[in-house]
Amino acid sequence: MSKPPAGCRNITVLCIEDEAELRLDLMEELQDAGFTVMGADSAEAGLALLRAQTFSIILCDIRLPGLSGLDLLKQLQQQQSNDSRVPFIVLSAYDDQALRCSLRLHGASAFLVKPVDYQALIEQILTVVSLAPDV
Amino acid sequence: MEWVCHAGGQRWPHYRNAPQAEVDLNLKELKAHNYNGIVSASTFKPDTFNIAKRQDTRALSEAMQRSAEGTIDLNLNGPRMASFADIAGTHWKLVIVVPKSRVYADADYLNQRLQTVGYLMLAGLLVFYAAFFAFLYFQAKRMSKLVAAPLEEIDQVLSRIRQGDYDQSFAGSKVTELAALGQNLVTTGAELGEARDQIVRQERIVAQALEQQRQINAEQTNFVRVMSHELRTPLAVIDSAAQIIERKAEAFSPDELKRRAGKMRNATKRIAATLENLLSGTQKYHDCGLVEATALPSDGPDLPSETTP
Numbered sequence: 001m002s003k004p005p006a007g008c009r010n011i012t013v014l015c016i017e018d019e020a021e022l023r024l025d026l027m028e029e030l031q032d033a034g035f036t037v038m039g040a041d042s043a044e045a046g047l048a049l050l051r052a053q054t055f056s057i058i059l060c061d062i063r064l065p066g067l068s069g070l071d072l073l074k075q076l077q078q079q080q081s082n083d084s085r086v087p088f089i090v091l092s093a094y095d096d097q098a099l100r101c102s103l104r105l106h107g108a109s110a111f112l113v114k115p116v117d118y119q120a121l122i123e124q125i126l127t128v129v130s131l132a133p134d135v
Numbered sequence: 136m137e138w139v140c141h142a143g144g145q146r147w148p149h150y151r152n153a154p155q156a157e158v159d160l161n162l163k164e165l166k167a168h169n170y171n172g173i174v175s176a177s178t179f180k181p182d183t184f185n186i187a188k189r190q191d192t193r194a195l196s197e198a199m200q201r202s203a204e205g206t207i208d209l210n211l212n213g214p215r216m217a218s219f220a221d222i223a224g225t226h227w228k229l230v231i232v233v234p235k236s237r238v239y240a241d242a243d244y245l246n247q248r249l250q251t252v253g254y255l256m257l258a259g260l261l262v263f264y265a266a267f268f269a270f271l272y273f274q275a276k277r278m279s280k281l282v283a284a285p286l287e288e289i290d291q292v293l294s295r296i297r298q299g300d301y302d303q304s305f306a307g308s309k310v311t312e313l314a315a316l317g318q319n320l321v322t323t324g325a326e327l328g329e330a331r332d333q334i335v336r337q338e339r340i341v342a343q344a345l346e347q348q349r350q351i352n353a354e355q356t357n358f359v360r361v362m363s364h365e366l367r368t369p370l371a372v373i374d375s376a377a378q379i380i381e382r383k384a385e386a387f388s389p390d391e392l393k394r395r396a397g398k399m400r401n402a403t404k405r406i407a408a409t410l411e412n413l414l415s416g417t418q419k420y421h422d423c424g425l426v427e428a429t430a431l432p433s434d435g436p437d438l439p440s441e442t443t444p
């Protein structure tokens with residue numbers, strides 16, 4: 001991987017993925033890229049981390065035990081104002097147009113289908129965070 | 136009245152029916168006339184006795200001058216007909232004057248009889264036609280009743296059929312055609328009802344088939360989604376491990392490489408198991424015509440049903 005951009009270290013990423021091996025790989029890649037990463041294996045665990053600290057961006061799987069990624073997105077949409085909303089990138093093994101539309105409607109910033117190219121993911125994170133109003 | 140006139144210029148009537156002639160000519164016979172004295176005076180009678188000098192008989196006189204015999208109409212105290220003819224061997228003419236009514240009495244009588252007969256025939260015809268038309272009128276009324284009631288019933292039957300009440304009956308009619316029409320209508324209504332019921336049954340069958348097809352389509356769509364997820368997740372693990380090894384292979388120890396290769400193999404086994412389940416499900420589909428989605432691993436979340444344009 002090329003040298004990470006200078007601003008990566010200031011970006012904190014919450015990675016919510018129930019597939020442990022994939023979540024660990026994601027965290028490893030993003031940390032190697034210079035991001036500060038925390039992981040959660042469920043939406044509920046992710047919500048607890050969100051209440052404890054602030055993140056620059058959320059990476060979230062759609063299919064999760066308990067609350068789904070879409071449920072989490074809806075809750076965040078209700079809790080956060082437009083100005084303070086944390087950018088939300090969806091990682092999903094489902095590639096469904098209706099799902100894409102629903103996620104877009106509830107404020108998702110991007111939708112990536114697994115398997116994900118990590119370089120593309122990092123670039124996507126940087127782009128989304130740069131466009132977010134509070135970063 | 137019968138006159139006998141001299142053929143010369145002086146014509147003196149001789150009356151065979153004196154009173155009527157006196158009335159017609161407005162004269163009074165000169166019974167006490169002294170002819171000897173008159174002859175000496177060259178005059179037999181006054182001019183009122185001369186038909187040539189009277190206004191009302193002058194036409195007769197002229198006709199007598201023109202021809203030996205003939206007839207002429209006069210007006211002498213009413214319409215009269217005068218007929219005259221020479222009396223052979225004399226210079227006298229016989230003039231017969233009769234009322235015209237008496238001349239045409241027979242014809243008038245016949246005319247009256249004919250008129251009477253005509254009037255009677257006319258009256259008879261009038262009575263006949265009055266009776267005939269009355270008969271026609273009552274026949275028409277009777278026929279109208281015979282036709283109107285069944286027609287009204289047919290109209291009601293039609294109206295009920297139009298409103299969807301297809302099970303109808305018809306009381307019948309003495310008019311054969313109407314009775315046949317009513318029965319045909321009842322039969323047609325029953326056939327329409329049967330056709331409607333059949334359509335309803337067919338619609339129900341089609342709706343059930345559509346619903347079944349919709350469920351199959353939904354199951355198939357869900358199956359594809361589940362399959363996509365079940366294949367993409369281990370693929371993502373494999374791809375993730377491969378990307379990391381590709382980037383950091385030199386930095387990994389043999390044990391670390393083995394661990395990551397093990398992750399990749401586990402994920403590959405998951406894919407193999409999923410494909411095996413897929414093949415098993417497909418076999419069941421071919422065996423009984425149904426997709427047994429429960430035979431496939433399916434622990435994913437419910438996909439949102441909402442969409443946005």
